[in-house]
Each structure stands twice: as structure tokens, then as C-alpha cells.
Amino acid sequence: MVVMPRHSHVAEGSVPPAGHTLGIDDARHLAERFKLLAEPSRLRMVYALLDAGELCVNDLAGMIGSSESATSHQLRQLRLAGLVRARRDGREVFYAVADEHVRLLLDVAVEHYLHADRTKP
Amino acid sequence: MVVMPRHSHVAEGSVPPAGHTLGIDDARHLAERFKLLAEPSRLRMVYALLDAGELCVNDLAGMIGSSESATSHQLRQLRLAGLVRARRDGREVFYAVADEHVRLLLDVAVEHYLHADRTKP
DNA sequence: AGAAGATATGAGCTTGTGATCATATGTTGA
DNA sequence: TCAACATATGATCACAAGCTCATATCTTCT
Numbered sequence: 001m002v003v004m005p006r007h008s009h010v011a012e013g014s015v016p017p018a019g020h021t022l023g024i025d026d027a028r029h030l031a032e033r034f035k036l037l038a039e040p041s042r043l044r045m046v047y048a049l050l051d052a053g054e055l056c057v058n059d060l061a062g063m064i065g066s067s068e069s070a071t072s073h074q075l076r077q078l079r080l081a082g083l084v085r086a087r088r089d090g091r092e093v094f095y096a097v098a099d100e101h102v103r104l105l106l107d108v109a110v111e112h113y114l115h116a117d118r119t120k121p
Numbered sequence: 122m123v124v125m126p127r128h129s130h131v132a133e134g135s136v137p138p139a140g141h142t143l144g145i146d147d148a149r150h151l152a153e154r155f156k157l158l159a160e161p162s163r164l165r166m167v168y169a170l171l172d173a174g175e176l177c178v179n180d181l182a183g184m185i186g187s188s189e190s191a192t193s194h195q196l197r198q199l200r201l202a203g204l205v206r207a208r209r210d211g212r213e214v215f216y217a218v219a220d221e222h223v224r225l226l227l228d229v230a231v232e233h234y235l236h237a238d239r240t241k242p
Numbered sequence: 243a244g245a246a247g248a249t250a251t252g253a254g255c256t257t258g259t260g261a262t263c264a265t266a267t268g269t270t271g272a
Numbered sequence: 273t274c275a276a277c278a279t280a281t282g283a284t285c286a287c288a289a290g291c292t293c294a295t296a297t298c299t300t301c302t
Binding site: 056057058068069071072073075076088090091092093 | 247248249250251
Binding site for chain 1: 143145148149150151152153154155156158159160161162163164165168169220222223225226227229230231232233234
């Protein structure tokens with residue numbers, strides 16, 4: 001991943017100040033990660049998994065209040081993105097958050113949410 | 122905001138393990154915040170603003186490579202969400218990130234992205 | 243093997259959302 | 273005041289994404 005340094009002085013294009021924005025590809029990838037957390041149901045699933053450690057699809061669906069099919073579909077996305085991992089035990093499949101960084105990310109997000117000024121529209 | 126404690130032992134419902142998922146409303150709100158960052162263009166805008174401090178719509182549009190209209194529309198969303206603030210100076214309107222927490226959030230997200238295991242599909 | 247359970251997946255439908263175009267608002271200078 | 277500029281906003285369209293329904297896969301039990 002190529003994250004442009006924040007205050008380099010490399011000569012770049014001309015006209016627009018040519019700042020050091022996030023590279024287009026990196027932005028796409030990062031946005032994709034955020035998108036996974038940008039859906040209430042998925043967010044709750046991740047939260048539930050962080051909290052419980054491991055949960056099977058059925059329980060997760062119950063906790064979230066979604067159908068098992070919808071839950072499975074969403075878990076698939078999270079799984080393909082590497083955000084959760086699956087472990088089969090008999091008929092059930094247990095999911096868990098694959099990367100503890102997610103916990104930190106959510107904590108920071110909650111902090112941000114708490115401090116966000118929601119008074120000036 | 123009511124974030125359920127992670128390991129409380131409060132008696133809750135019955136059937137589904139009744140874990141301590143994020144409340145539905147909180148999940149919605151948090152997801153909304155994430156959604157703002159879940160779009161490459163908006164993400165790059167925020168990044169550019171964090172980097173430059175302040176930028177007018179036109180320059181921002183140039184850096185991102187979007188039309189001024191699209192940029193304005195997206196800035197509107199960020200503004201309504203309180204993520205950025207606008208300051209008018211003559212004909213131009215300068216935008217800046219309203220909450221430094223965003224920087225931390227992005228840093229953590231990048232960290233997560235770097236550490237994410239993208240090898241098991 | 244066959245049935246039932248748990249999850250996965252594909253197709254189709256419906257809603258949400260970003261981009262564009264047209265237009266409105268606000269600002270500066272002639 | 274009028275023209276040109278900068279931004280904002282509303283309407284519309286096209287595409288992305290979630291949900292559901294039907295079906296497939298995998299596992300256990302009899």
C-alpha cells in the first residue's frame with residue numbers, strides 16, 4: 001500500500017495544489033473496508049463477534065434479528081474481505097473476528113462518534 | 122449514546138444468547154459515520170483536507186478529479202454530518218475537517234488495512 | 243443410504259446512492 | 273445594476289447492494 005507522506009515536498013503536477021491525497025487505489029481499498037462496517041447489521045455482527053468471541057450463523061442471526069440467509073450472505077462478505085474467519089464444527093460454522101485491529105477501529109469510531117459535534121447543521 | 126458494556130451480566134432476553142450487541146440505534150448512527158468514509162472520493166477529500174488544513178471546493182474537486190458539483194454534493198454530506206466545516210471567504214468556500222478524531226480513525230484504519238490478512242479467501 | 247439440520251450460494255427484485263445537468267444563490271468588480 | 277464567477281441545490285438516471293426465495297452442499301443420525 002502506498003500512502004503518500006503527509007508533508008513531503010516532492011514536486012508534483014502543477015495546477016491544482018497537487019496535494020498529497022490518498023492514492024486512488026488505496027482510497028478504493030480503504031473505502032471498501034469502511035463499507036463493510038457501514039451497514040448496521042454487519043456492524044452489529046462484528047460487534048457481537050468481538051463480544052462473544054465466536055458465534056454460529058444461527059445465533060448471530062438471532063441476535064441481529066436478520067434471517068439466516070441474509071446473515072450468511074453478509075458473513076460471506078466479511079469473510080471474503082478477511083475480516084472474520086470461519087471454523088466448522090459439525091453442522092454449525094462458527095465465526096470470529098479475524099483481526100483484533102477491528103476492535104480498536106470500532107473503539108476509535110465510537111470515541112469519534114461521542115465527540116462528534118452534532119449541533120451545527 | 123448507549124453502548125452496552127462488553128461483559129456485563131445483566132439479565133436480558135432469553136432465547137438467542139442475548140449477547141451485548143451494539144444497540145440498534147447506535148449501530149445505525151455509527152454505520153452512517155462509516156458510510157461517509159466508505160466512498161473513495163469522499164475518503165480522498167477528507168484525507169486531502171486533513172493534509173492541507175483547508176481547501177476550497179474548486180481545488181478539492183481538482184485534486185480528487187471529480188466535478189465541482191459532485192464535490193459540492195459530497196461536501197454537503199460531510200458538512201451535514203458535522204465531519205467538516207465550511208468557511209466562506211469572498212466567493213470561495215473553504216472546507217476543513219471539523220474533528221481531529223477523524224485523523225486518528227483514518228490512521229487506525231490504515232493500520233488495520235496494512236495488517237489485514239488478504240490471503241485467505 | 244436417506245432424511246433432516248445448518249449453512250452457502252445464485253437469481254431476481256427493490257431500495258439506496260452517486261454522478262450529471264439544470265438552475266438557484268451569493269459575491270465581486272465594472 | 274449587470275456580468276462573471278464560485279458554490280449550492282434539486283431532479284433525474286443508472287448502477288450498486290441488500291433482502292428474500294429457491295436450491296445446493298455438507299454433516300449427522302437412524
